Amino acid sequence: xxxxxADPSDPTGTTFLVSPAGLVTIKITSLTGTVIFSPKGxxxxxxxxxxxxxxxxxxxxxxxxxTSAGQAYTLETEYVCVPPNSTGRLNEACAGGVxxxxxxxxxxxxxxxxxx
Amino acid sequence: xxxxxxxxxxLAVMTWPxxxxxxxxxxxxxxxxxxxxxFEQYLNDYRNATDDDQRASAKTSLAQLFDAKTQAxxxxxxxxxxxxxxxxxxxxxxxxTVAEKQTGSASSTSGTTNLVSKNFTSRALSxxxxxxxxxxxxxxxxxxxxxxxDQLFTAIEHASKGTFVECxxxxxxxxxxxxxxxxxxxxxxxxxxxxxxxxxxxxTGTAAGTAHGSTQxxxxxxxxxxFALSQFTSKFFIWxxxxxxxxxxxALNTQTESSDTPAARRDLVKIQNLADKDGAWQVxxxxxxxxxxxxxxxxxxxxLSVQTKKLTTVLIAGGTxxxxxxxxxxxxxxxxxxxxxxxxxxxxxxxWDKPILTFEYDYNTPSNQPTNSTFRLILxxxxxxxxxTGNVAGSIYNSxxxxxxxxxxxxxxxxxxxxxxxxxxxxxxxxxxxFSAAYYYQNQExxxxxxxxxxxxxxxxxxxxxxxxxxxxxxxxxxxxxGQLKLTLSGNSSSGWKxxxxxxxxxxxxxxxKSTIGAQVGISYDFDSMFSGKSKQ
Numbered sequence: 001x002x003x004x005x006a007d008p009s010d011p012t013g014t015t016f017l018v019s020p021a022g023l024v025t026i027k028i029t030s031l032t033g034t035v036i037f038s039p040k041g042x043x044x045x046x047x048x049x050x051x052x053x054x055x056x057x058x059x060x061x062x063x064x065x066x067t068s069a070g071q072a073y074t075l076e077t078e079y080v081c082v083p084p085n086s087t088g089r090l091n092e093a094c095a096g097g098v099x100x101x102x103x104x105x106x107x108x109x110x111x112x113x114x115x116x
Numbered sequence: 117x118x119x120x121x122x123x124x125x126x127l128a129v130m131t132w133p134x135x136x137x138x139x140x141x142x143x144x145x146x147x148x149x150x151x152x153x154x155f156e157q158y159l160n161d162y163r164n165a166t167d168d169d170q171r172a173s174a175k176t177s178l179a180q181l182f183d184a185k186t187q188a189x190x191x192x193x194x195x196x197x198x199x200x201x202x203x204x205x206x207x208x209x210x211x212x213t214v215a216e217k218q219t220g221s222a223s224s225t226s227g228t229t230n231l232v233s234k235n236f237t238s239r240a241l242s243x244x245x246x247x248x249x250x251x252x253x254x255x256x257x258x259x260x261x262x263x264x265x266d267q268l269f270t271a272i273e274h275a276s277k278g279t280f281v282e283c284x285x286x287x288x289x290x291x292x293x294x295x296x297x298x299x300x301x302x303x304x305x306x307x308x309x310x311x312x313x314x315x316x317x318x319x320t321g322t323a324a325g326t327a328h329g330s331t332q333x334x335x336x337x338x339x340x341x342x343f344a345l346s347q348f349t350s351k352f353f354i355w356x357x358x359x360x361x362x363x364x365x366x367a368l369n370t371q372t373e374s375s376d377t378p379a380a381r382r383d384l385v386k387i388q389n390l391a392d393k394d395g396a397w398q399v400x401x402x403x404x405x406x407x408x409x410x411x412x413x414x415x416x417x418x419x420l421s422v423q424t425k426k427l428t429t430v431l432i433a434g435g436t437x438x439x440x441x442x443x444x445x446x447x448x449x450x451x452x453x454x455x456x457x458x459x460x461x462x463x464x465x466x467x468w469d470k471p472i473l474t475f476e477y478d479y480n481t482p483s484n485q486p487t488n489s490t491f492r493l494i495l496x497x498x499x500x501x502x503x504x505t506g507n508v509a510g511s512i513y514n515s516x517x518x519x520x521x522x523x524x525x526x527x528x529x530x531x532x533x534x535x536x537x538x539x540x541x542x543x544x545x546x547x548x549x550x551f552s553a554a555y556y557y558q559n560q561e562x563x564x565x566x567x568x569x570x571x572x573x574x575x576x577x578x579x580x581x582x583x584x585x586x587x588x589x590x591x592x593x594x595x596x597x598x599g600q601l602k603l604t605l606s607g608n609s610s611s612g613w614k615x616x617x618x619x620x621x622x623x624x625x626x627x628x629x630k631s632t633i634g635a636q637v638g639i640s641y642d643f644d645s646m647f648s649g650k651s652k653q
Contacts, residue, residue: 006176011402012183013176036361038368041378060361078378082364082463084456085284085296087150101180104150105284106189106452108377111385 002094007115014112016100021069021116026100027093028061028079033086035103036060041078044114046071062093067116078109143417144197144424146181147289151190155181159416162409175405182401182427184384189452191384192445193287194424195431202442203288207279258346262308266299270457278449285456287449303464304353312346312483348479351494355473359466367465375458376451383444391434400430471497476509484567484574487514488528506534517565521590524562532557540606548606556598563590564626591627598622614640 003024007015018024028035037057044052044065052073055065067073077090081103088103090110101110146152158181161174180186182194196203272280283293321334359367391397404423411419432438478490492509509531517524535554543549566589568574568582579589602618621633 008172011176011179011398011405012185013179014183014185034361034364036364036368039365060365080364080368080459080462082459082466083296083300084282084459099177101186102154102177104148104154104187104189105456106148106150106193106287107187108189108381108452108455111185 002092002097004092004098004100004114006098007113010113014101014110016098016112016114018067018114018116021067021071023064023066024114025058025062025064025093026075026077026090027059027063027097028088028090028103030061030086030088034082035086035088036080036082037063038078038080038109041076041109043076045074045076047073067114069116071116073114073116075112075114076109077112079103079107081105142421144194144289144421145417146190146420147193147197148189148285148287149283151181151187151193154190155420159409175409178405178408179401182404184381184388188381188384188448189285189287191388192448193289194420195428195441195445196287196449197289198421198424198428199438199442200289202439203446206442206446207277207288258310258312260308260310262306264303264306266303266460269294269299269302270460273453274457276453278446278453281453282456285452287452288446303460306351306353308347308349308351309345310347312344344481346481346483349476351474351476353472353474356467357470357472359463359470363466363469364462366469367462370465371458371462373458375455377448377455380444380448380451384448387431387434387436387441387444390436391431393434396430396433400426468496469498471495476507479514486517486565486567488512489514490531492531501539503537503539504534505537506532508532513562513565517562518588521563521565521588523593524565524590527561528564529561530559546608546611548608550604550606552602552604554600554602556596558596558598558626560593560596560626563593565590566627592629594624594629596622596624596626612641614638616640 003018003020003022004016005019006013007017009015028037037060039057042057042063044055046052052065055063057063063077065073065075079088081087085105087105090100090103091097092100100112101107103110146155155178158174158177162171162178165171165174181190184191273282278286278288279291281291281293282299283295286293324333324335326332388397400423404426407419407423408416428438428441431441436444472495474494474496476490476492476494478492479487480490481487488511490509490511492507494505494507496503496505498504511528511531512526513528516526533554533556535552537552538550540548540550566574566577568579568586568589582589598620599622600618600620602616604614604616606614616636616638618636619633620636621631623631625632
């Protein structure tokens with residue numbers, strides 16, 4: 001089941017709303033080459049700056065993190081492109097899941113706001 | 117008076133193009149091809165949208181290209197595009213710093229007391245060695261220089277601070293870049309050259325001045341080469357099974373060096389956040405997007421230039437000096453080059469764990485033997501516990517041997533070899549054991565030939581009853597079987613010592629037709645390991 005939607009009030013397109021709150025899973029779809037998460041640089045922090053527990057990488061291209069209703073989180077991703085000209089797309093891991101962003105060779109990492 | 121007026125007019129005419137170009141906005145594109153392609157695609161998506169949802173989606177995707185939080189590389193490439201002169205000046209200073217660091221490299225740095233400093237004085241080669249364009253090792257009197265062709269690119273890329281990179285990560289406008297496909301092809305080709313440094317040289321003394329009784333001064337000159345090529349090998353990587361995402365992750369987890377790119381990216385986000393304290397950056401973004409999607413297709417590049425200049429004004433107004441903004445952008449560009457190198461290393465590491473088929477050509481110039489060429493196919497495969505390498509080869513003489521040697525021909529021998537290396541066992545925290553077994557088969561199709569000069573015998577070989585007119589000697593043809601079992605004890609990765617013990621047996625060799633069995637024991641110590649930790653402090 002998809003739980004993420006883009007926040008229409010954010011013109012930058014980097015804020016996403018979670019409904020219902022719970023586990024969110026995002027997945028990279030490699031378009032050329034292979035793009036995976038760098039586990040060291042991919043984190044979720046709550047509004048107090050504390051890293052969330054209960055996060056996991058079910059696969060090298062998939063990341064899951066828990067959310068609680070009323071909380072805002074900062075999702076920071078970091079990617080490894082092998083070979084370096086690889087590109088991909090970050091989506092919620094579900095059928096028809098919202099696109100979070102494109103991943104280019106120069107992207108390195110991205111920062112999103114997740115509001116549950 | 118007239119002269120003054122004429123002078124002013126002349127000056128105005130001469131400086132008009134400069135002044136005019138400064139007033140008219142210059143058209144720019146994203147210097148990075150991927151960013152530019154995405155920009156054009158989403159702009160077209162917006163233009164071709166049939167409803168508000170499609171337009172909003174295209175606009176959001178466009179917005180992310182201008183946001184350091186999502187596409188730092190695209191933002192950097194735009195910032196640098198509007199500061200061409202400052203970028204050039206900063207890059208020049210960057211190069212100067214790199215050059216100074218190179219000449220002053222610490223003596224304990226791995227590889228500084230190496231072939232390059234010993235045999236060559238070329239600065240370019242020195243840089244190549246220091247930055248990994250080639251590697252060299254010395255064993256006895258033989259020095260081997262090796263590398264792959266893409267390493268040369270990597271070395272230049274490392275030193276260039278982002279000005280000579282793979283096109284996919286190019287963010288500095290107007291700089292050279294190499295297409296990823298060309299780089300992948302270069303990575304398939306590797307070379308290795310062994311140089312024999314123990315070449316005989318002659319000293320010629322020429323009399324200088326007049327004789328003083330029974331003594332006379334001479335001026336000595338040295339003749340002969342200081343080294344000779346003993347073997348040249350080139351390898352072409354034919355095929356490899358594609359590594360999986362898990363293989364890449366495993367290779368990534370073995371990397372110890374951290375990348376500067378995330379820190380450089382966060383610095384850019386900080387600059388953007390400072391500019392957005394009062395919402396100025398978001399106001400700019402909203403206006404910029406509207407201006408870009410409304411601009412006619414032929415003026416989009418000019419509009420992009422106008423909006424990028426406005427962006428830099430907003431970022432500077434946020435409290436970041438212009439020079440710091442350019443430096444932060446250049447730092448990100450340079451760090452991308454290093455990250456790309458690390459990513460290529462991860463790719464190679466993951467690929468090596470998969471079955472790999474390689475073609476190898478060896479040009480051999482063994483001492484006192486006719487030169488020969490070996491053509492070899494090598495297949496490597498790793499299992500959970502073993503690394504298996506097998507190869508088949510054929511060797512030919514580079515010229516037809518003398519017809520007076522019975523059974524001789526161009527085909528020298530056919531070879532087959534297989535080796536299995538077990539993954540290291542950790543015996544204790546400080547002691548590791550590696551076991552390997554190898555078998556080698558050679559069918560000598562043509563006799564092994566030695567070039568001899570009876571008046572000048574070959575070092576280490578003596579002949580009895582050899583005709584004074586003989587210039588070549590040859591041995592019996594036949595098959596050779598060689599087997600080896602080897603155990604290597606070593607300390608942990610930082611200790612630098614190795615203690616190999618091997619037992620080797622063979623039914624014969626090329627020159628000796630009797631079976632032999634022997635044990636070999638060795639010890640090696642990498643002195644760099646003593647200093648490698650300290651040099652990082």
